[in-house]
Amino acid sequence: MAGNANPFEEMKKMVDKAGKTLGLDQGMIEVLKSPKRELHVHFPVKMDNGTIKVFTGYRVQHNEARGPYKGGIRYHPQVDIDEVRALSSWMTWKTATVDIPYGGAKGGIICDPKKMSLSEVERMTRRYASEISIIIGPEKDIPAPDVNTGGREMAWIMDTYSMMKGYAVPGVITGKPRELGGSLGRPEATSRGLVFTVREAAKKIGMNLKGASVAIQGYGNVGAFAHKLIERDFGSKVIAVTDSKGGIINEKGLKYEEVWAHKVKTGSVIGFPGSKPISNQEILELKVDVLLPCALENVITKDNASKIKAKISGEGANGPTTFEADAIMWKNGVLVLPDILANAGGVTVSYFEWVQNNYNYYWTEDEVNKRLDAKITAAFHEVWNMHEKHKCNMRDAAYLVAVKRVADATRLRGFYP
Ligand code: GLU
Numbered sequence: 001m002a003g004n005a006n007p008f009e010e011m012k013k014m015v016d017k018a019g020k021t022l023g024l025d026q027g028m029i030e031v032l033k034s035p036k037r038e039l040h041v042h043f044p045v046k047m048d049n050g051t052i053k054v055f056t057g058y059r060v061q062h063n064e065a066r067g068p069y070k071g072g073i074r075y076h077p078q079v080d081i082d083e084v085r086a087l088s089s090w091m092t093w094k095t096a097t098v099d100i101p102y103g104g105a106k107g108g109i110i111c112d113p114k115k116m117s118l119s120e121v122e123r124m125t126r127r128y129a130s131e132i133s134i135i136i137g138p139e140k141d142i143p144a145p146d147v148n149t150g151g152r153e154m155a156w157i158m159d160t161y162s163m164m165k166g167y168a169v170p171g172v173i174t175g176k177p178r179e180l181g182g183s184l185g186r187p188e189a190t191s192r193g194l195v196f197t198v199r200e201a202a203k204k205i206g207m208n209l210k211g212a213s214v215a216i217q218g219y220g221n222v223g224a225f226a227h228k229l230i231e232r233d234f235g236s237k238v239i240a241v242t243d244s245k246g247g248i249i250n251e252k253g254l255k256y257e258e259v260w261a262h263k264v265k266t267g268s269v270i271g272f273p274g275s276k277p278i279s280n281q282e283i284l285e286l287k288v289d290v291l292l293p294c295a296l297e298n299v300i301t302k303d304n305a306s307k308i309k310a311k312i313s314g315e316g317a318n319g320p321t322t323f324e325a326d327a328i329m330w331k332n333g334v335l336v337l338p339d340i341l342a343n344a345g346g347v348t349v350s351y352f353e354w355v356q357n358n359y360n361y362y363w364t365e366d367e368v369n370k371r372l373d374a375k376i377t378a379a380f381h382e383v384w385n386m387h388e389k390h391k392c393n394m395r396d397a398a399y400l401v402a403v404k405r406v407a408d409a410t411r412l413r414g415f416y417p
Contacts, residue, residue, distance in 0.1 A: 005322045007086035018399035035376035037061040041131040057109040059132045062088035065409040069105035072146025085366035094340040098379040100351040129160040138171035145175040171357035174350035183353035184365035191225035193345015193376045200380040207343040209234040213288040218295030222316040228256040250274035293320035300325045315339040331394040338395035
């Protein structure tokens with residue numbers, strides 16, 4: 001995780017706050033904060049030089065009151081158990097905010113895939129998949145991509161799980177390549193959902209997105225596609241972007257096609273012709289209309305929150321803003337579109353993918369995108385109405401919507417035995 005705040009503790013503060021407003025009793029609040037199951041795995045992988053390396057990975061299943069566990073798998077050197085706990089619970093709140101019939105889970109491996117060969121990443125992925133196969137499955141827990149994983153890894157996991165079962169099980173994982181039962185529109189889905197929430201927010205505050213200035217922190221799957229979509233569909237002007245190696249700024253605007261081609265060619269956005277360098281910290285403080293933090297958690301903290309000048313901050317990343325930073329931004333009039341709403345487009349289309357796998361009938365891309373728009377727009381307005389009703393920020397409002405849904409489901413199911 002980036003920054004110092006512990007994201008699991010941050011999550012608990014949010015649930016405490018929402019639980020109190022909703023009048024939930026303390027026992028229920030404890031149930032909602034606690035991950036139900038945590039699997040820690042330490043497993044060997046043969047490296048290309050003949051040595052054996054032991055990797056550590058996790059799969060945390062936070063809550064399944066509303067349906068099977070759901071959530072991605074991340075590969076990063078800073079993965080730790082509290083981060084995965086927080087990420088798993090954010091999936092519970094995310095699936096509840098957009099009202100899809102899932103709970104929340106998350107997985108991660110402590111590793112640096114950028115320093116590993118393709119075959120090492122494949123062996124690590126397959127071994128991790130076999131280690132967690134005892135708790136995943138199309139009716140139990142359905143993983144998906146997250147930071148540093150994508151269709152390639154999902155294909156290996158689908159294959160490993162299917163080999164162990166003896167037949168193809170496409171529904172065990174989402175975010176697969178199209179050829180294996182992946183959904184059209186899934187690769188861009190998180191970014192598409194993000195720009196839909198920005199579109200709705202802009203309408204609410206009377207901002208014209210055409211020509212609006214945008215800064216994007218993070219240029220992986222979410223940040224790069226957000227650049228493409230906000231430029232192409234709304235005519236906004238992206239003036240700065242960063243990735244893990246550094247960043248670039250050009251007040252006249254940066255074109256997606258050109259920046260992406262540069263990143264593919266050189267491995268980073270840095271050194272893009274005609275741009276000046278900018279750091280991952282500085283980009284957050286630019287005077288832009290829309291800021292899109294699309295990298296890691298804890299990047300906006302009490303130390304820099306008062307320097308955020310954007311009118312809208314749309315969270316493509318999970319957990320980019322700490323609890324204390326949120327309060328400062330709310331006071332300063334920055335409209336924060338919280339992660340559990342703003343980046344829920346990915347898991348929403350994962351749900352569509354799983355539905356298509358389960359009934360073996362596939363939709364057109366247009367159908368997927370329209371259903372996504374309907375889901376995200378409806379969720380945005382529910383959260384917005386809650387924010388007006390309780391005169392609270394959008395994150396508090398999203399938690400009120402989500403925590404209520406999960407608490408209601410828990411109460412209806414009752415407590416076993
Ligand atoms: N990793 C993504 C997220 O944080 C997608 C999860 C999924 O599709 O299950 O929402």
